[in-house]
Amino acid sequence: xxxxxxxxxxxxxxxxxxxxxxxxxxxxxxxxxxxxxxxxxxxxxxxxxxxxxxxxxxxxxxxxxxxxxxxxxxxxxxxxxxxxxxxxxxxxxxxxxxxxxxxxxxxxxxxxxxxxxxxxxxxxxxxxxxxxxxxxxxxxxxxxxxxxxxxxxxxxxxxx
Ligand SMILES: CC(C)(COP(=O)(O)OP(=O)(O)OC[C@H]1O[C@@H](n2cnc3c(N)ncnc32)[C@H](O)[C@@H]1OP(=O)(O)O)[C@@H](O)C(=O)NCCC(=O)NCCS
Numbered sequence: 001x002x003x004x005x006x007x008x009x010x011x012x013x014x015x016x017x018x019x020x021x022x023x024x025x026x027x028x029x030x031x032x033x034x035x036x037x038x039x040x041x042x043x044x045x046x047x048x049x050x051x052x053x054x055x056x057x058x059x060x061x062x063x064x065x066x067x068x069x070x071x072x073x074x075x076x077x078x079x080x081x082x083x084x085x086x087x088x089x090x091x092x093x094x095x096x097x098x099x100x101x102x103x104x105x106x107x108x109x110x111x112x113x114x115x116x117x118x119x120x121x122x123x124x125x126x127x128x129x130x131x132x133x134x135x136x137x138x139x140x141x142x143x144x145x146x147x148x149x150x151x152x153x154x155x156x157x158x159x160x
Contacts, residue, residue: 003072003073004072004073005072006070006071006072006077006107007070007071007072008068008069008070008071008110008111008114009068009069009071010065010067010068010069011060011064011065011067011068011069011079013060013064015069015076015079016056016057016060018076019056019060019069019076019079020053020056020057022076022078022079022097022098022099023052023053023055023056023095023097024049024052024053025099025100026097026098026099026100027052027097029134030131030132030134030135030138031048031052031132032132032155033048033051033052034048034052035155036048036157039157040157040159043159055094055095056079056081056095059081059082059083059094059095060081062083063081063082063083063084066081066082066083066084066091066115066118067079067080067081067082068080068111068114068115068118070098070102070107070110070111077098077099077102077107078096078097078098078099078102078107078108078111079095079096079097079111080093080095080096080111080112080114080115081093081094081095081096082094082115082118082119084119084122084124086122086123088126089123089124089125089126090124090125090126090127090128091115091119091122091124091126091127091128092127092128092129093112093115093127093128093129096108096111096112096129098111108137108141109141109144109145112129112141112142112145113145116145116146127147129142129147130153133152
């Protein structure tokens with residue numbers, strides 16, 4: 001039997017629990033939040049999963065119309081979020097994830113192309129995305145979608 005088609009559609013409120021689940025299952029080794037926890041342990045009752053999932057809460061609260069999910073046969077396989085700075089005509093992709101079983105099939109690339117078109121349609125003139133130096137996939141995928149490296153940032157932390 002043929003697989004149902006994969007399509008990218010706008011985010012809906014009822015998607016949030018699944019987006020949070022994909023986030024904590026996906027971002028383990030690549031999230032700054034987990035690196036902080038590895039280095040300092042828990043510093044309050046909120047672990048890296050709670051903090052990272054809350055980034056998605058913020059994305060969908062700030063710009064729900066700029067969030068999209070990739071769905072096949074009713075199953076969400078990935079998501080991408082955006083923030084638009086209309087004053088400066090600049091769009092950012094804060095978060096992007098694909099479930100492990102669907103990686104390497106071009107879904108990440110498709111979602112990026114989708115939001116680049118969305119940003120163009122919204123009048124944005126520049127698109128930005130960031131990745132950790134340890135994220136080899138991001139450093140391959142983003143330039144291959146047309147992004148160019150502009151600068152590197154160093155994250156510092158200390159116990160208080
Ligand atoms: C990043 C992510 C969304 C990509 O999703 P995806 O659907 O697998 O992406 P695609 O299939 O479109 O592209 C992946 C590309 O990375 C390449 N790749 C895979 N593993 C790689 C590795 N270890 N090193 C370098 N490139 C790698 C693939 O070959 C593919 O490139 P190609 O199309 O030129 O062959 C997914 O890996 C993910 O969810 N990762 C965890 C969360 C994350 O890192 N999010 C982004 C934070 S900046």
